[in-house]
Amino acid sequence: MFSGYIDGLIVILAINVIMAYSAALPLVAGQLNLGTAGFMAVGAYMAAFLSNEYGLPIGVAILVGSLASGLIALIIGIPVLRTSGIYLALATFALGQILVAVFLNLEIVGAAQGYPVYGYIEMPTIALTTIGLLILLFVLSQTRFWLYLTAIKNDPTVCDLFGIEVRNVQLAAFVLGGMLAAVAGGLQAHYLSYVEAQSFGALISIYTVLFVILGGTQTVLGPLVGAAFFTFLPEVFRSGEEWRYAIFAAFIIGFMVLRPQGMINANMMRRLKAPFGGKASA
Amino acid sequence: MLLEINSLSVKYGRIPALEDFSMEIKRGEIATVLGANGAGKSTLLKAILGMEKASHGKVVWEGENVTNWSPSRRIKDGLALVPEGRRILIAQTIEENLLLGAYQRDDVDAIRHEMETIYDRFPNLCERRHMQASCLSGGEQQMLAIGRALLSKPDLLMLDEPSLGLSPLFVKQLFKLLRDLNKGGLTILLVEQNTDQALALANTGYVLERGKLIISDGAQKLANDPRLHEAYLGVAAE
Numbered sequence: 452m453f454s455g456y457i458d459g460l461i462v463i464l465a466i467n468v469i470m471a472y473s474a475a476l477p478l479v480a481g482q483l484n485l486g487t488a489g490f491m492a493v494g495a496y497m498a499a500f501l502s503n504e505y506g507l508p509i510g511v512a513i514l515v516g517s518l519a520s521g522l523i524a525l526i527i528g529i530p531v532l533r534t535s536g537i538y539l540a541l542a543t544f545a546l547g548q549i550l551v552a553v554f555l556n557l558e559i560v561g562a563a564q565g566y567p568v569y570g571y572i573e574m575p576t577i578a579l580t581t582i583g584l585l586i587l588l589f590v591l592s593q594t595r596f597w598l599y600l601t602a603i604k605n606d607p608t609v610c611d612l613f614g615i616e617v618r619n620v621q622l623a624a625f626v627l628g629g630m631l632a633a634v635a636g637g638l639q640a641h642y643l644s645y646v647e648a649q650s651f652g653a654l655i656s657i658y659t660v661l662f663v664i665l666g667g668t669q670t671v672l673g674p675l676v677g678a679a680f681f682t683f684l685p686e687v688f689r690s691g692e693e694w695r696y697a698i699f700a701a702f703i704i705g706f707m708v709l710r711p712q713g714m715i716n717a718n719m720m721r722r723l724k725a726p727f728g729g730k731a732s733a
Numbered sequence: 734m735l736l737e738i739n740s741l742s743v744k745y746g747r748i749p750a751l752e753d754f755s756m757e758i759k760r761g762e763i764a765t766v767l768g769a770n771g772a773g774k775s776t777l778l779k780a781i782l783g784m785e786k787a788s789h790g791k792v793v794w795e796g797e798n799v800t801n802w803s804p805s806r807r808i809k810d811g812l813a814l815v816p817e818g819r820r821i822l823i824a825q826t827i828e829e830n831l832l833l834g835a836y837q838r839d840d841v842d843a844i845r846h847e848m849e850t851i852y853d854r855f856p857n858l859c860e861r862r863h864m865q866a867s868c869l870s871g872g873e874q875q876m877l878a879i880g881r882a883l884l885s886k887p888d889l890l891m892l893d894e895p896s897l898g899l900s901p902l903f904v905k906q907l908f909k910l911l912r913d914l915n916k917g918g919l920t921i922l923l924v925e926q927n928t929d930q931a932l933a934l935a936n937t938g939y940v941l942e943r944g945k946l947i948i949s950d951g952a953q954k955l956a957n958d959p960r961l962h963e964a965y966l967g968v969a970a971e
Contacts, residue, residue, distance in 0.1 A: 609820040613836045614805030
């Protein structure tokens with residue numbers, strides 16, 4: 452369809468976008484998950500294993516991988532989400548590393564040698580899946596659940612006052628995020644035909660969070676814009692050779708200083724929406 | 734009897750914040766709890782809502798012992814608290830703030846309808862319903878906090894020092910609002926430092942001093958009780 456380069460770039464964009472939302476869901480509720488790469492690894496290995504060994508259709512394999520990742524997020528989330536702030540960030544960071552370390556030593560999926568994947572999915576499938584997930588997320592953002600996430604971030608005490616089960620809502624966001632990361636992992640595994648534990652390093656988790664913070668958490672569009680921007684930016688600077696990473700870093704710092712609330716913020720969205728009348732949100 | 738509290742005690746660690754407190758609120762009544770800072774007034778409200786555990790005693794709501802109920806269950810059953818300092822989410826819109834109050838409810842049409850009633854009552858909020866709550870003045874934020882609590886459809890509305898930090902004009906409006914709500918059948922438990930206005934509004938008054946109930950009486954009688962001033966000024970009765 453497109454050249455290999457464009458195809459590859461679209462896939463990277465799709466994966467980054469899904470990952471951005473996997474970090475965004477807990478972050479909207481004020482929780483920094485620095486272990487998204489771990490959940491991505493769970494999804495990648497689980498989906499690859501199921502399609503390789505049991506011949507499950509790739510879609511089903513990815514779905515099961517996502518559910519497995521959600522289950523792990525649920526089991527681990529219950530104790531981990533008792534912490535908050537920097538402790539939560541550290542705990543999730545460690546969790547991500549542990550999950551990856553498990554695969555690095557798991558012989559059944561090739562351990563450190565990596566794991567070849569026989570099933571293959573093409574770029575359009577990945578793009579369409581991503582669009583489907585985006586639609587689901589946009590619908591979710593119009594529900595009260597999203598309002599509770601933002602409310603918890605702003606004032607957990609006031610949420611208690613209205614009977615919002617703060618812990619459960621936070622856990623739900625964490626689990627949904629874990630499931631999304633696993634979908635990204637499963638898609639990537641079947642596109643690259645190879646899964647390697649080393650590719651789910653801590654940097655992936657950190658970049659994912661960066662997409663969200665730079666895009667902004669006030670609106671549902673923020674993570675999408677952040678992920679898109681920072682997927683294309685290094686490509687634009689490709690001509691700058693090794694300097695491109697320095698320029699990239701300077702960009703990040705510049706954004707942090709000039710626009711701490713992210714590229715897209717709530718007021719901006721309201722101004723855009725205003726000509727089309729008010730927003731119904733119940 | 735809508736709410737009965739029997740010798741309720743609450744401790745923070747080993748320090749007693751509320752000791753052996755009892756009160757009764759009838760449906761349709763306004764009760765006020767008075768006392769200086771640190772007397773245990775806020776603790777009392779939180780204990781009624783279940784946000785603080787009772788170390789002793791019980792809370793009976795509509796004839797049922799709810800002492801071990803979770804806050805969310807009590808809220809669902811008709812208790813609501815307007816917290817001290819209002820606690821509006823300033824980054825959210827006014828409408829989103831109101832919707833938070835309806836967390837326990839699924840009857841979307843009824844919520845919409847009641848929201849309109851609240852907007853009728855507070856036209857200032859209606860005009861800016863899609864704007865961030867940070868654009869509201871302190872008094873308007875207090876109205877929003879009350880509107881939010883009303884949207885949970887309470888049988889008993891508890892307010893923790895709602896007049897704090899408001900201009901005299903808004904204080905007047907606030908007390909008028911509480912009177913109106915009460916005429917509409919709402920039972921109110923008001924915690925205040927604004928003694929005169931609270932007693933002028935209420936049917937019964939309770940005075941707390943260092944966690945203990947020292948006087949409870951009809952509001953009018955209490956307004957003329959010299960012990961009330963001692964409780965505030967900390968002068969020991971000779």
